[in-house]
Amino acid sequence: MITCENINVSYSNQAKALEDVNFSLEGPTITGIIGPNGAGKSTLLKAILNIVPHNGNTVIDGQAATKRLSSIAYVEQKSGIDFTFPITVKECVSLGTYPAVGLFKRLKSKQWEDVKAALMEVGMEEYADRQISELSGGQFQRVLVARCLVQQADYIFLDEPFVGIDSVSEGIIMQTLQQLKNQGKTILIVHHDLSKVESYFDQVMILNKKLIAVGKTEETFRKKNLIRAYGDTIFIGEEVRHAS
């Protein structure tokens, strides 16, 4: 279970990026975090991961989150990742075994087997010896999900994993995440395509600096909450029209 109590984040001299965010999330689940640009979605993941300074408490399974960071696998928003880093696909996936193995330590053959199995899971085994710089965006995102698999973390955080990737990769990733959920994992995905929310997520968190709503998708992904997050001009299929 992840619990956040009174999370506040302010970047230097700016207005608050997150204000009094409180929630408890009980897994296994796939939870979508939605909200407009600049709503603090990435900041929320980073606060739980203790990457940004914040006030309030972040608790994982009853312990301070800072003591449980190794139980979280994290794929950051694509803008933050260096694609040109000279590393092969299998080396990139093997980084998920750190801290179990330790950086620059040799992997045992069992761990290479885990790397290979993870690459097969996401349909990327044929690319094991390629440089990551040779991959398409979707292939690279599948490799990053494979890295989460070998990490065997209880919690998986993905920040906008589907931006700019092909639909085949998106489908493979969602299928893999569904299996992970069935194995008991708790998965948080920052996502901006509202049309997929109902098919992808069993829970949804709606954020706009403050937490607007969190809960089962069918109860939470509602016009009233979306208007509070996005304003009253949002348009979602048949459901929400310019509601002036």
Ligand code: ADP
């Ligand atoms: P989202 O992921 O929902 O688009 P972010 O969490 O990235 O939103 O950002 C929330 C707010 O904090 C935005 O106003 C953004 O400009 C600001 N912000 C994010 N990161 C930084 C940073 N490193 N320094 C200063 N301001 C930041």
Ligand code: MG
């Ligand atoms: Mg973001």
